[in-house]
Amino acid sequence: MPKKNSILHSLRLWLYVKRLNYFQKKLKxxxxxxxxxxxxxxxxxxxxxxxxxxxxxxxxxxxxxxxxDAIELGYEEGYPFFNYKGSNLYLPNSMSAEKAKGYANEVLMEQDERSPHVYQTPLFSLDQEDILLDIGCGDANFSLESIEKVKKVFLFEADPKWVVPIQKTFKNWKEKVLFFNKRVGVDADSIDLVTLEELESQNLFFKIDVDGAEREVLKLIDPLFPKLGSIKVAICTYHQNADADEFEAWFKSRGFETSFGKGYMLFHPDRKIKKPFFRPGVLFAYRNAG
Incomplete structure (x- = not known):
């Protein structure tokens, strides 16, 4: 039986690779x-x-x-970290050195100022009156680079592997950071933002990157908008074909000014990708208080 299972596994893997190669060749x-x-x-x-x-x-x-291979890792209590824009950003201790280096390299590349994936522009940035809500924060690199620019940071990440790394990353800013190891939602296992009274009348900056679940997050934060001061939103628009157009229309219908970051992304892991293939990485939306 083990030999039979091994053969079936090898066959499935061969078929997967063959289909992937065909898809990628056709897409190119x-x-x-x-x-x-x-x-x-x-x-x-x-x-x-x-x-x-x-x-x-x-x-x-x-x-x-x-x-x-140029990435330099440090370790603290078994947790790898690397220098991210002048501060140590920690990763899960389950990552091998090879995987940690690859991950760190991707983060640095993704947040290069020339990347279509950055969450700020010279005309759209954070200030000392803003509270940053990092929804789907992952390693929280954006919050780390922004921590000295804002009044407070709220981190939302459901994956438990990031709990200790985030605690270590923000150990010098405990008074400014609230971390929720939950997703944003309305059920018992999530955080309903509408119930967070300290957000009322505040100026908020929403960073939303939730791997294709952005529509659900927009539905959840919509009731919060009337209670806020000024609102800034940086939301990823590359996961699905219609994200950019639909999200821009959604914000404009609510009185926001909008713009996209520079350049485009080719999100080829999406098997449903279609013309024009290249998608804006981030939509920026802004609305004044009142």
Whole structure:
């Protein structure tokens, strides 16, 4: 029986790899054809990059400046950490050195100022009157780089592997950080933001990156808006085909000014990806108090 199971596993793996290779080859060809057409001319730069370098989530050469083996790790009580914009950012102790270096390299690349995935722009930034709500914070790198710029930080992350790393990352700012090892929601196992009275009348900055569940978060925070001061939102728009258009329309219908960050992302892990293939990474939305 073990031998039979092994054969079945190998067959499934072979089929998966074969299908993945077919999907990726077809996607690359479709992108090349589209970006060479008049319809897709807007994305010619990105299309040329993909033609020369293969499928990349960030279709720009800045990523080649990031080298995993150049990452220097430190350890504290078995937890790896690396220097993130001048501060130590801790990772789960379940990560091997190799995996931790790869993860750190991806974070640094993702938050490069030239990346389409950054959560601030020169015209859209945090200030000392803002409370930052980092929804789907993961390692909380954005909150770490913003901790000295804001009044307070609320972290929301349901994955328990991040509890200790986050405690270590923010050990010098305990008075400014509230961490909820729960998702945002309305059931007993989540946090309903509407019930957090200390947010009322405050200026809030929402950073929302929840791996495709952004629509659910928008439904949950909508009732909170009338209770707030000024509102800034940085929300990821690359997980699904219609995210950028639908999210922008959603915010505009509620009186927000909107803009997108620079550049595009090619989120090729999405098997439902379709033209124009390249998606804005982050939508910025702003509304004054009142």
């Amino acid at each position: 060809n479709d992108i090349q054809k589209f970006t060479s057409s008049q319809e897709g001319g807007k994305y010619k730069q990105e299309g040329n990059f993909i033609s020369q370098n293969g499928l990349k989530i960030f279709p720009y050469p800045f990523q080649f400046q990031y080298i995993k």
